[in-house]
Amino acid sequence: MIKVNPHVARMVPYGILNMQPPAGKRLISLAQNESMLPPSPQALKLAAESLNGLAPYSDPDWLDLKTAIAEIHALDPAMIICGAGSMELIAGLAKCYLDRERSAVTSEYGYAFFKVASQLVQAPFLAAAEVDYQVSVDNLLEAVRDDTSVVFVANPGNPTGTLLPKSELQRLRSGLPRDVLLVIDEAYGEFADLSHNDTAGRWTFDMVASGNTVVLRTFSKAYGLAGARVGWGCFPPEVAAEMRKVNNPGSIATSSLAAAARVMRDQSYMREHCTMTSGIAARFTDNVRTLGLKVPQSFTNFVLIEFASPEEVARIDTALRAEGIFMRGMGGYGLSNCLRATIANEQDMNSAFSILREQTGQTQTTISPT
Numbered sequence: 001m002i003k004v005n006p007h008v009a010r011m012v013p014y015g016i017l018n019m020q021p022p023a024g025k026r027l028i029s030l031a032q033n034e035s036m037l038p039p040s041p042q043a044l045k046l047a048a049e050s051l052n053g054l055a056p057y058s059d060p061d062w063l064d065l066k067t068a069i070a071e072i073h074a075l076d077p078a079m080i081i082c083g084a085g086s087m088e089l090i091a092g093l094a095k096c097y098l099d100r101e102r103s104a105v106t107s108e109y110g111y112a113f114f115k116v117a118s119q120l121v122q123a124p125f126l127a128a129a130e131v132d133y134q135v136s137v138d139n140l141l142e143a144v145r146d147d148t149s150v151v152f153v154a155n156p157g158n159p160t161g162t163l164l165p166k167s168e169l170q171r172l173r174s175g176l177p178r179d180v181l182l183v184i185d186e187a188y189g190e191f192a193d194l195s196h197n198d199t200a201g202r203w204t205f206d207m208v209a210s211g212n213t214v215v216l217r218t219f220s221k222a223y224g225l226a227g228a229r230v231g232w233g234c235f236p237p238e239v240a241a242e243m244r245k246v247n248n249p250g251s252i253a254t255s256s257l258a259a260a261a262r263v264m265r266d267q268s269y270m271r272e273h274c275t276m277t278s279g280i281a282a283r284f285t286d287n288v289r290t291l292g293l294k295v296p297q298s299f300t301n302f303v304l305i306e307f308a309s310p311e312e313v314a315r316i317d318t319a320l321r322a323e324g325i326f327m328r329g330m331g332g333y334g335l336s337n338c339l340r341a342t343i344a345n346e347q348d349m350n351s352a353f354s355i356l357r358e359q360t361g362q363t364q365t366t367i368s369p370t
């Protein structure tokens with residue numbers, strides 16, 4: 001009888017959501033935090049053309065993509081490491097810097113994959129309480145132990161959508177021991193850049209110069225390439241060298257590399273998409289708040305909606321699904337009184353809002369003009 005490793009036996013598989021709409025209803029997926037728009041047509045064209053060159057393995061040094069990222073973000077290409085989604089980079093960091101004797105710390109509602117990556121290498125995993133859905137630097141610093149090797153912070157956070165300001169992130173870095181690696185996961189950074197008037201996330205990348213901070217980004221959200229599986233990060237050179245030992249060479253398909261390099265070079269398309277998403281998110285948030293529901297201010301392409309109870313969530317989720325609308329239950333994060341809604345086009349968000357309004361008995365509320 002084959003026996004799985006005990007630590008793997010204790011893990012829980014990724015919860016695949018059944019998103020089958022009822023007969024006659026169109027699927028409205030608000031569950032996965034993907035982009036509402038497809039990638040730019042030029043990127044799709046390049047990806048399709050690159051299918052002719054699939055015989056050799058893909059470039060293990062991601063040269064063209066690294067060049068595009070380095071140009072746009074004014075970074076040294078030697079500090080850029082790419083992966084099959086930022087998930088591969090998070091897992092790689094866990095392989096390099098965590099083990100049974102070296103713990104990871106994150107915040108209470110930190111992105112779920114931080115825990116999975118830590119479990120894979122059997123590292124103790126500690127979560128610091130958040131305050132009103134906001135990462136607390138004080139609580140993170142208090143949670144750090146002598147054996148802590150990595151602190152993971154998603155900024156903006158998933159599933160909360162909230163953002164730690166620059167001053168707080170810098171306070172976190174300076175409060176951590178120098179030998180603790182701070183991983184700032186900016187999967188939604190391009191959406192947050194808008195509100196900073198900062199189109200290249202410059203100040204967090206500058207933090208990498210300290211030698212003990214990593215910043216991760218992805219093409220899955222603002223760039224609309226979730227299915228291509230491309231993530232990247234800015235790494236201190238010593239950390240980059242370790243990452244090259246543990247991640248698979250050629251883990252990103254040739255067609256994905258071509259599409260990612262193209263969308264990186266088309267910043268205006270990406271920014272337009274982020275601006276459009278933020279506008280719809282703001283209107284949806286205002287509308288939902290008129291129903292008396294709490295929605296933390298989100299700097300991403302999704303919002304977290306707090307309901308009165310888990311029973312209320314179950315009732316409203318059932319009503320949404322009956323119309324083909326799938327939001328994401330947050331029980332896995334200990335937030336079973338919340339649903340997370342990815343921002344889709346205005347029409348779909350208005351459909352979702354109408355159901356919320358009906359189900360909360362607020363039939364008189366009007367939808368904000370668009």
Ligand SMILES: Cc1ncc(COP(=O)(O)O)c(C=O)c1O
Nearest residue numbers: 085086087111158187218220231
């Ligand atoms: C905070 C955060 N980090 C990383 C990821 C993973 O992204 P990728 O598609 O690049 O693996 C996600 C995806 O939802 C996320 O929310």
